[in-house]
Amino acid sequence: xxxxCLDLExxxxxxxxxxxxxxxxxxxxxxxTRDEPDYDKLMHWRLGILKxxxxxxxxxxxxxxxxxxxxxxxxxxxxxxxxxxxxxxSDTFTQFAxxxxxxxxxxxxxxxxxxxxxxxxxxxxxxxxxxxxxTTVKALQSIGYDTIASGDSHNDxxxxxxxxxxxxxxxxxxxxxxxxxxxxxxxxxxxxxxIQQAL
Amino acid sequence: xxxxCLDLExxxxxxxxxxxxxxxxxxxxxxxTRDEPDYDKLMHWRLGILKxxxxxxxxxxxxxxxxxxxxxxxxxxxxxxxxxxxxxxSDTFTQFAxxxxxxxxxxxxxxxxxxxxxxxxxxxxxxxxxxxxxTTVKALQSIGYDTIASGDSHNDxxxxxxxxxxxxxxxxxxxxxxxxxxxxxxxxxxxxxxIQQAL
Numbered sequence: 001x002x003x004x005c006l007d008l009e010x011x012x013x014x015x016x017x018x019x020x021x022x023x024x025x026x027x028x029x030x031x032x033t034r035d036e037p038d039y040d041k042l043m044h045w046r047l048g049i050l051k052x053x054x055x056x057x058x059x060x061x062x063x064x065x066x067x068x069x070x071x072x073x074x075x076x077x078x079x080x081x082x083x084x085x086x087x088x089x090s091d092t093f094t095q096f097a098x099x100x101x102x103x104x105x106x107x108x109x110x111x112x113x114x115x116x117x118x119x120x121x122x123x124x125x126x127x128x129x130x131x132x133x134x135t136t137v138k139a140l141q142s143i144g145y146d147t148i149a150s151g152d153s154h155n156d157x158x159x160x161x162x163x164x165x166x167x168x169x170x171x172x173x174x175x176x177x178x179x180x181x182x183x184x185x186x187x188x189x190x191x192x193x194x195i196q197q198a199l
Numbered sequence: 200x201x202x203x204c205l206d207l208e209x210x211x212x213x214x215x216x217x218x219x220x221x222x223x224x225x226x227x228x229x230x231x232t233r234d235e236p237d238y239d240k241l242m243h244w245r246l247g248i249l250k251x252x253x254x255x256x257x258x259x260x261x262x263x264x265x266x267x268x269x270x271x272x273x274x275x276x277x278x279x280x281x282x283x284x285x286x287x288x289s290d291t292f293t294q295f296a297x298x299x300x301x302x303x304x305x306x307x308x309x310x311x312x313x314x315x316x317x318x319x320x321x322x323x324x325x326x327x328x329x330x331x332x333x334t335t336v337k338a339l340q341s342i343g344y345d346t347i348a349s350g351d352s353h354n355d356x357x358x359x360x361x362x363x364x365x366x367x368x369x370x371x372x373x374x375x376x377x378x379x380x381x382x383x384x385x386x387x388x389x390x391x392x393x394i395q396q397a398l
Contacts, residue, residue, distance in 0.1 A: 001293070001312055001327055081305040094200070106280045108307040110342070113200055128200055128343030139338045143309070144327035 002199050003140055004080060005133070005159055007151030008090035008109065010034070011169050012073040013100050016064060016092060017046065023063040026053060034172055037154040039091055040127075047122055056120035057095060064096055069103050076188035077104055084199055087140070089133050091155055093125060110136055134158035148198050150191060165198035167191060201398050202339055203279060204332070204358055206350030207289035207308065209233070210368050211272040212299050215263060215291060216245065222262040225252060233371055236353040238290055239326075246321055255319035256294060263295055268302055275387035276303055283398055284344075288335050290354055292324060309335055333357035347397050349390060364397035366390060 009015045009032075021029035028049055036042040050056065080086050088109040090097065095114045101107065112132070115124040129135045137147045137159040147163040149156070152171045160166030160182060168176060168184035169191050176184045185191045208214045208231075220228035227248055235241040249255065279285050287308040289296065294313045300306065311331070314323040328334045336346045336358040348355070348362040351370045359365030359381060367375060367383035368390050375383045384390045 001325075078305075082301070085307055085309070087307065102281070106277075106304070106306075108284055108286065110284070126200075129341075132342070136342050139342045142328075143331070143335050143338045 001145055002164075003085045003087060003145040003147055004195060005087055005089050005137055005140070005147050005149040005163070006077075007133075007153065007156045007169075008088050008092060008097070008100075008111075010152040011070075011150065012077065012088070012104060013069050014067055016060075016067065016096055019067050020060050020063045023066075024053070024055060024059065033091065033153040033155045034175075039155060043125055047124070050122060057114065057116050057122055058120045060096065060122075061099075065099055067100065069100065072188045074104055076192055077107055079192060080195065081105075081107065083196065085145075087136075089136050089159065091127075091132060131158060134162055137162050148195055150195075165194070167194050200344055201363075202284045202286060202344040202346055203394060204286055204288050204336055204339070204346050204348040204362070205276075206332075206352065206355045206368075207287050207291060207296070207299075207310075209351040210269075210349065211276065211287070211303060212268050213266055215259075215266065215295055218266050219259050219262045222265075223252070223254060223258065232290065232352040232354045233374075238354060242324055246323070249321060256313065256315050256321055257319045259295065259321075260298070264298055266299065268299065271387045273303055275391055276306055278391060279394065280304075280306065282395065286335075286339070288332050288358065290326075290331060330357060333361055336361050347394055349394075364393070366393050 015032050017032060018030050021027055033039060086107055088107055090109060090111045092111050093114045094111060097109050097111055101109055112125060112127050114122050115126060117123050133155060140147055148165045149159045149163040150167040150169045151160060152169055166182060168182050170186055171184055183194060214231050216231055217229050220226055232238060285306055287306055289308060289310045291310050292313045293310060296308050296310055300308055311327050312325050313321050314325060316322050332354060339346055346362040347364045348358045349366040349368045350359060351368055365381060367381050369385055370383055382393060
């Protein structure tokens with residue numbers, strides 16, 4: 001039996017932190033896992049910048065409420081969910097993902113959670129488990145699933161490589177060059193076709 | 200972080216085999232996990248009866264296409280999916296569940312698969328893993344989730360007991376009597392309220 005594991009940001013919705021960097025006018029926040037493979041380091045650095053600017057959960061959620069899924073993402077996901085089981089595995093946080101999941105028709109998402117003070121300051125974050133994408137894919141395999149995975153960034157590589165089939169989607173030139181053995185797609189039609197072949 | 204694990208038949212949709220027993224006029228097929236705790240024994244017995252009557256996947260799928268979710272089930276599930284992550288963990292088969300998942304708005308379901316001959320005879324079945332409900336709940340716990348579970352039958356008891364909170368839903372008098380420590384509900388409103396309290 002198969003289950004498809006998809007990254008969220010860059011694959012189904014725009015990068016949330018990039019949208020917030022633009023909205024807030026703080027260009028440093030454009031740094032993502034595409035640029036910084038160490039997620040813990042990246043998140044602590046982001047929280048420092050938020051604190052410095054006096055920004056909290058409310059301001060980020062306001063930006064997120066304006067974000068739409070990438071063009072064609074919902075149709076792709078709808079088709080995929082008709083064919084097989086799908087789980088979005090993301091390093092984002094429940095407090096960010098909620099409104100986006102609504103716009104995508106409530107697919108299942110496995111992500112993390114933020115620690116938020118009563119005044120809205122984001123004081124920390126709780127990762128669901130270590131190496132969450134790989135660990136989750138391994139857990140799904142342990143209960144009888146063959147996984148098929150797709151993502152765009154450094155933190156997706158382990159789940160892609162550990163899966164029966166794995167695909168880069170709208171990744172960076174550098175990642176595509178560094179992992180020439182991984183099929184890389186730019187359109188939802190091509191990704192859907194590749195997943196169908198793997199099912 | 201929380202995830203709600205729900206049984207399918209008897210909780211969100213009618214018992215598929217009971218519906219098929221009525222449609223086909225074979226009353227023996229009314230036997231379910233409520234009556235026979237050994238699922239493997241139950242399934243082999245069912246496949247024997249199907250073979251005897253010359254019935255296959257096509258005939259069962261025709262019955263399933265006419266089954267509707269239980270009254271209020273979709274609204275309950277929709278509300279729950281707005282609040283938290285939900286996975287249906289069922290001992291049914293992908294070939295049976297598909298049309299029902301469509302009617303429920305494509306929630307994620309973890310179930311099993313049938314082995315079907317080219318002529319439509321169901322020749323066997325492949326269980327995803329042993330003790331699938333408990334094993335799946337344990338796997339979800341291993342990736343950082345607290346589980347909240349609900350079901351109606353013998354095969355739901357282990358996942359209910361292994362969870363942070365667990366509830367019987369529209370269960371038998373015997374099971375309710377044998378497990379007086381498990382809160383038992385009859386309405387979706389009561390079940391939703393109990394889950395909300397546990398979140």
